[in-house]
Amino acid sequence: MLTKRKSLIAKRFNRRASEYSELAGLQYQVACKLADYLPQSFTSREQKPLILELGCGTGFLTEHLLKLYPDANLWTTDIAKSMVQHCMLKYSEYPNVSYAQLDGEYLQSSGSIDLQNDMPPTFDLILSSMVMQWFEDPAEALRRQMKFLNKNGQILFATLGQDSFSEWREILTALDLPTGTINVGSLPGILTEETITTNFGSDWKFLKHLNAIGARTPSPDYKPIGVRDLKKALRQFDDIHNGKISWHIVYGCIRL
Numbered sequence: 001m002l003t004k005r006k007s008l009i010a011k012r013f014n015r016r017a018s019e020y021s022e023l024a025g026l027q028y029q030v031a032c033k034l035a036d037y038l039p040q041s042f043t044s045r046e047q048k049p050l051i052l053e054l055g056c057g058t059g060f061l062t063e064h065l066l067k068l069y070p071d072a073n074l075w076t077t078d079i080a081k082s083m084v085q086h087c088m089l090k091y092s093e094y095p096n097v098s099y100a101q102l103d104g105e106y107l108q109s110s111g112s113i114d115l116q117n118d119m120p121p122t123f124d125l126i127l128s129s130m131v132m133q134w135f136e137d138p139a140e141a142l143r144r145q146m147k148f149l150n151k152n153g154q155i156l157f158a159t160l161g162q163d164s165f166s167e168w169r170e171i172l173t174a175l176d177l178p179t180g181t182i183n184v185g186s187l188p189g190i191l192t193e194e195t196i197t198t199n200f201g202s203d204w205k206f207l208k209h210l211n212a213i214g215a216r217t218p219s220p221d222y223k224p225i226g227v228r229d230l231k232k233a234l235r236q237f238d239d240i241h242n243g244k245i246s247w248h249i250v251y252g253c254i255r256l
Contacts, residue, residue, distance in 0.1 A: 002079075002103060002110055009134050009217045010079045010110070013057075016214035017082035021058045024213045026196060030249055031060035031129045034158040037191060037253060038068055042124050048073050048096075049124040050150070054104030055079070055131030059087045065127070066094055075119055077102035079134075080214075081111050104128060105135040107148060122150045132159040136220070138184045142254060149256050159184055161193055161248035167241040168203060171233050177225055180218030189252040196247045203237040206245050 002010065013020075021028075042049040049072045056062050056076045065074055074097045078084045081101055088099050100119070101111030126145050132138040138159065145155050162183055169179045200206040210216040225233070237243075 013080035013214035014082040017086050027130050028060045030158050034129050035064035051125045052123045054128040061129045079110050105141045124150050124153050126155045129158045133182045153256050155254040158251045161250040163248035171237045180222035182219050189254040191251045193250040199244050201243040203234050
């Protein structure tokens with residue numbers, strides 16, 4: 001059973017699945033960089049590698065997995081039904097891919113799309129790109145994922161770092177207003193990190209962008225800002241930062 005917040009996250013991404021690929025340029029960029037860290041082989045197993053992708057979205061990372069591991073058994077999952085359906089259509093010619101609605105934080109079924117094949121108890125590789133910021137406890141989720149790894153298995157992930165949207169948080173903090181931005185906390189296995197700055201022209205357009213890709217659910221303890229305070233914050237943001245927003249991205253790997 002999904003929590004109320006998880007259900008809301010799934011609902012918002014469901015609504016945006018048809019346009020997500022066109023609008024989510026940063027998420028595509030992050031998936032491509034995460035793919036650079038994919039292992040070139042799985043020497044510990046004689047059989048085909050078993051791979052689990054959490055939060056597939058519209059298949060940015062899935063595409064890399066299918067190219068690099070054409071013989072792997074791949075389980076592609078997302079909490080949002082429409083995202084899973086999008087990938088099912090996009091990669092329908094690949095018989096080695098199974099699909100499911102899955103809450104990636106707890107690796108539990110979250111909807112009506114059932115796996116065509118039984119999911120194995122453990123995997124050689126578990127991946128997520130721009131997903132863990134939606135988890136209630138990302139660090140605990142990583143520890144939980146480790147229980148689903150085979151010997152010599154790996155977890156690869158990319159997610160929002162603690163300094164994401166620093167410009168917006170700066171304005172709201174100065175006005176003594178709640179930020180609502182998500183804090184993933186300290187995570188193990190960090191390989192590298194980067195800051196990607198995007199100019200949306202105005203902060204209002206930034207907020208509209210998050211809404212357009214379904215990524216506008218705030219932190220669990222967020223109390224909405226009143227219209228007057230929001231307009232004031234938007235004006236100050238545009239005066240100081242001219243619509244520029246920074247995304248702090250961290251990339252990590254955990255090996256058994």
